[in-house]
Amino acid sequence: MKKIKAIILMVCVLIIGVCGYSYLQLNIDLVPKITSSLNQNEMFKESVDWNIPYFFNLLNKNVKEKIIDDNAPITINENNLEISVNQDDAHSYISVKHDDTIIYEGSIDDFNDNFLFINNGEYTINNHVTFTTDELGNGDIYFKQKVNVDINEVKYNLTLDNLLQGQLSCIKISNVPNDIIPVGKSDLGQINFVKTDVENQYMGIIPSSYTTDVGDYVVQTQLGSNSKEFIINVSENEFVVQNLKVSQTIAKDTTYSDEANAEFAMATLPLTKSYSDEIYWESTFVQPVFGKISTPYGVIRYVNDDPVSRRHGGVDFAVPLGTPVQAPNNGVVEFAQFLKLTGNTIVIDHGAGLKSYFYHLDSISVEVNDTVKKTDIIGKVGTTGFSTGAHLHYELRIGDKCIDPFPLFDNTSTIY
Numbered sequence: 001m002k003k004i005k006a007i008i009l010m011v012c013v014l015i016i017g018v019c020g021y022s023y024l025q026l027n028i029d030l031v032p033k034i035t036s037s038l039n040q041n042e043m044f045k046e047s048v049d050w051n052i053p054y055f056f057n058l059l060n061k062n063v064k065e066k067i068i069d070d071n072a073p074i075t076i077n078e079n080n081l082e083i084s085v086n087q088d089d090a091h092s093y094i095s096v097k098h099d100d101t102i103i104y105e106g107s108i109d110d111f112n113d114n115f116l117f118i119n120n121g122e123y124t125i126n127n128h129v130t131f132t133t134d135e136l137g138n139g140d141i142y143f144k145q146k147v148n149v150d151i152n153e154v155k156y157n158l159t160l161d162n163l164l165q166g167q168l169s170c171i172k173i174s175n176v177p178n179d180i181i182p183v184g185k186s187d188l189g190q191i192n193f194v195k196t197d198v199e200n201q202y203m204g205i206i207p208s209s210y211t212t213d214v215g216d217y218v219v220q221t222q223l224g225s226n227s228k229e230f231i232i233n234v235s236e237n238e239f240v241v242q243n244l245k246v247s248q249t250i251a252k253d254t255t256y257s258d259e260a261n262a263e264f265a266m267a268t269l270p271l272t273k274s275y276s277d278e279i280y281w282e283s284t285f286v287q288p289v290f291g292k293i294s295t296p297y298g299v300i301r302y303v304n305d306d307p308v309s310r311r312h313g314g315v316d317f318a319v320p321l322g323t324p325v326q327a328p329n330n331g332v333v334e335f336a337q338f339l340k341l342t343g344n345t346i347v348i349d350h351g352a353g354l355k356s357y358f359y360h361l362d363s364i365s366v367e368v369n370d371t372v373k374k375t376d377i378i379g380k381v382g383t384t385g386f387s388t389g390a391h392l393h394y395e396l397r398i399g400d401k402c403i404d405p406f407p408l409f410d411n412t413s414t415i416y
């Protein structure tokens with residue numbers, strides 16, 4: 001009996017001895033050699049927290065290492081960086097700090113695809129690598145690298161932050177890195193960023209309309225990993241109230257005709273959604289015709305004592321039948337045909353979603369896809385469709401928003 005006890009004791013001592021010995025042999029040198037590079041530079045390894053398996057992988061020893069040495073910053077002259085890790089199946093989580101604030105967090109793939117520096121300064125980039133192996137255990141390795149960014153800083157310019165209903169504002173973004181297109185959104189309407197003739201500059205038009213509710217609107221832009229928000233205030237514009245008498249026959253056949261309205265909606269809906277990512281217009285717009293304005297922009301109109309008002313999205317110019325109509329600016333003819341509601345109708349795309357609509361023409365002298373230059377004659381004033389006499393109904397739209405065209409005629413607009 002004593003012998004058995006002694007044997008058991010010896011075995012125990014042996015096991016403990018083996019464990020103890022192998023435990024003591026486990027040190028930081030057994031941690032897999034993981035490195036992380038930033039562009040071509042090896043990142044500084046800041047600390048290691050690793051679990052080394054031993055005793056038939058049944059136990060783990062945790063080893064830690066903290067490297068105090070601080071690394072010298074490297075200078076970066078590009079907007080984006082590429083981080084890599086020498087172990088393909090390691091998991092990397094990147095964060096970027098500037099002035100003690102984390103300005104970016106995300107996976108290594110997201111970082112390499114989207115992260116952009118837009119401002120100069122000193123930044124710290126951290127790469128937290130998590131790695132699990134079958135034989136060498138698992139743990140976390142923390143890399144960091146200080147960088148001094150020296151680039152052409154990205155500049156944002158919101159041209160107007162206070163609008164009257166119907167006015168528009170623009171966001172111009174300069175020094176946009178190559179191959180990056182800004183995106184934007186706002187409750188004021190779709191924002192389409194297009195290149196301007198200034199190198200690496202983009203512009204997005206932000207429209208308000210006569211129907212836009214007064215108040216503050218958030219405009220959000222995204223440039224790679226960088227979001228930027230702006231607030232635009234829209235205040236009340238005073239619109240004229242007009243009572244209009246129209247012959248019952250015309251009214252019945254056109255405004256009050258479901259068929260005419262449906263035809264108009266079907267024809268114009270695609271025009272409100274498409275936009276050219278080029279700017280065709282050049283400097284100030286010119287009026288398509290010159291004459292008395294019979295119905296200004298945004299008028300609240302009651303037709304034949306109908307208690308429900310309609311709004312007038314364009315400007316009516318009362319000019320004689322046959323008056324030549326000129327293109328207000330360069331563009332491409334996107335629509336040219338007769339519609340029951342608006343008669344002979346032309347739509348010119350000036351680029352970036354900005355389009356001119358001409359209604360009630362007597363004749364049309366352009367075709368779809370024609371390129372027109374500012375002041376080219378596109379047709380003649382008429383009284384076709386829902387019309388009480390010869391006049392030109394001119395409408396300027398961004399997407400589906402009718403805007404006040406006069407700031408573009410009198411050079412007070414900020415789109416140039």
Ligand SMILES: [Zn+2]
Nearest residue numbers: 314315316393
């Ligand atoms: Zn009109």
